[in-house]
Amino acid sequence: MPSSVYGTFNVLLFNSADSSVKTVPGATVKLYDATNHVDLGVTLTADSFGNIAAGAVAVAAGTVVRFRVEDDGHGRAGWCAQTTVASAAPAGMDLLLRPSPASHNLYFYAMAQEPYRLPATVIPAFFEVAYWLAPRADGTGGERPSAAKRIGFYNIGEEVTIPLNLYRDQPIYVGAKSYNTWGQPNVQDWSQLTGKAVQYLSNQRADNSPVISQFSAATNTDVTLSVSGYNPDFIRYRLVQATDTAGTSQVETLGVAGTVTAGGTVLVTVTAVGMKNSPKTISVTVAGGDNASAVATKIQTALVADPDVHTFFAVTVSTANVIFTVGFATTNDPTMQVQLALGTATGITPAISTHTTAGVKSPNEEDTVTDLTAGIANPLYYFGHVNGATSAATWKFRIAHSAESPDGPWSPFSNILAVTFASSTGGGGSGGSGDPTPPDHQPSFYLPL
Numbered sequence: 001m002p003s004s005v006y007g008t009f010n011v012l013l014f015n016s017a018d019s020s021v022k023t024v025p026g027a028t029v030k031l032y033d034a035t036n037h038v039d040l041g042v043t044l045t046a047d048s049f050g051n052i053a054a055g056a057v058a059v060a061a062g063t064v065v066r067f068r069v070e071d072d073g074h075g076r077a078g079w080c081a082q083t084t085v086a087s088a089a090p091a092g093m094d095l096l097l098r099p100s101p102a103s104h105n106l107y108f109y110a111m112a113q114e115p116y117r118l119p120a121t122v123i124p125a126f127f128e129v130a131y132w133l134a135p136r137a138d139g140t141g142g143e144r145p146s147a148a149k150r151i152g153f154y155n156i157g158e159e160v161t162i163p164l165n166l167y168r169d170q171p172i173y174v175g176a177k178s179y180n181t182w183g184q185p186n187v188q189d190w191s192q193l194t195g196k197a198v199q200y201l202s203n204q205r206a207d208n209s210p211v212i213s214q215f216s217a218a219t220n221t222d223v224t225l226s227v228s229g230y231n232p233d234f235i236r237y238r239l240v241q242a243t244d245t246a247g248t249s250q251v252e253t254l255g256v257a258g259t260v261t262a263g264g265t266v267l268v269t270v271t272a273v274g275m276k277n278s279p280k281t282i283s284v285t286v287a288g289g290d291n292a293s294a295v296a297t298k299i300q301t302a303l304v305a306d307p308d309v310h311t312f313f314a315v316t317v318s319t320a321n322v323i324f325t326v327g328f329a330t331t332n333d334p335t336m337q338v339q340l341a342l343g344t345a346t347g348i349t350p351a352i353s354t355h356t357t358a359g360v361k362s363p364n365e366e367d368t369v370t371d372l373t374a375g376i377a378n379p380l381y382y383f384g385h386v387n388g389a390t391s392a393a394t395w396k397f398r399i400a401h402s403a404e405s406p407d408g409p410w411s412p413f414s415n416i417l418a419v420t421f422a423s424s425t426g427g428g429g430s431g432g433s434g435d436p437t438p439p440d441h442q443p444s445f446y447l448p449l
Contacts, residue, residue: 004062006054006065009052010049010050011052012050027045028046028069029044029045029068031044032066034066035062040065052067123180124186126156127154127155127178128152128179129160130149131162132145132148133147133171133172134170134172136170145191171202174201175193175198208230209276209411209415210414211229211415212382212414212417218419222384222385223384223419225381225382226381227379227380227381229414232372235379236371237402237403238401239401240366240368240398241365242386242396242397243328244396246364247361247362249325249326250326250332252324252356253321253353253354254323254338254352256295256340256349260288265344266340267340267343268281268341270338272326272336273336274333274412275308275309275312275413280306284298286348293320295320296319300317311416313325313327324338326359327396328398330359332358332359332360336355337353338352340352392420400413
């Protein structure tokens, strides 16, 4: 332990009658490490003039050390605190003793530090929980921590329910102040919370993939789709994407290499904007001796069986390559990738997919955002319209929802529905299960993405 120094100081007795002070020769002063809560076992003795000479003590520089007189023989006691330094003894602080009858056993000199209190983070006894609004995706709706809404005080391990039911999706910050057994908080202001003491919650209620199906028979221009699998009470905006065959589907290729030397699992993580639960990791069981092609086939089987991946991609295999083709041809997603990692199996080489084919948006793609609370009477249906064609044409539809803003954030996309529109010179449109008359209408305006 390095030695740090303290300065010269005096032990003085305060006379409450005339406010005078006098030295206390031979006073015993003990030292206590108030930073680490350790009695240093050091005893100093004042000389005949009541002086304590400067010295050194085995503590790190910056340690708060108490110098205390426990009893001068007449029931008088006191202490002062001083911060030690590595060299060059600082100016001393005097210990002043005051008689007990004056009800002031502890007398603070002008240079003394404030009373030492144990930090709340040392012995947390209970917590105060509050929340305040975080900015939405469009940059609106945020609050300063000073606007925190206090939920209440809770014991350690107690479950907290946040009473929040906003009209629109609104991310929030949740903060927790810890208090020690003396009721002292670890921070004075909510903005001072750091780490796990403050959490960001997205509070996105539009988190399910909707389901769409064809409701009416398609004419050469119109079709009605039914929409389910979401809660109309929370959803405000609907994004509908419709595209023809002029676009290019994005393709990712995952190459498998190696032979399984010890059976177990490999882990495949799929990341794609708009896919539910992205990024999603699927565990695939492989057996000892499986070569790369066998492992690729087992990966394909597992991913085809996964509803989130299968809804978004067509997954095929070619020798030792697993090929992921996006079902809806649209703008390229540069963040899309498939990653192969080892679980409990050995012998297979970890890998990341290559961008085999970039996605290209069709020049005819129609992206429509509709406010479901303004202008559409029945949000359980969608009335689709395309430009008339002289021959039968196939279009693909998919839908996502948001409870926050016309800019999202969006739920995962629905299933992809292919609709064949009839020729203007004859039939050929795909059929549906309901009345071909549109049960609803779109509003008279569209909000482009």
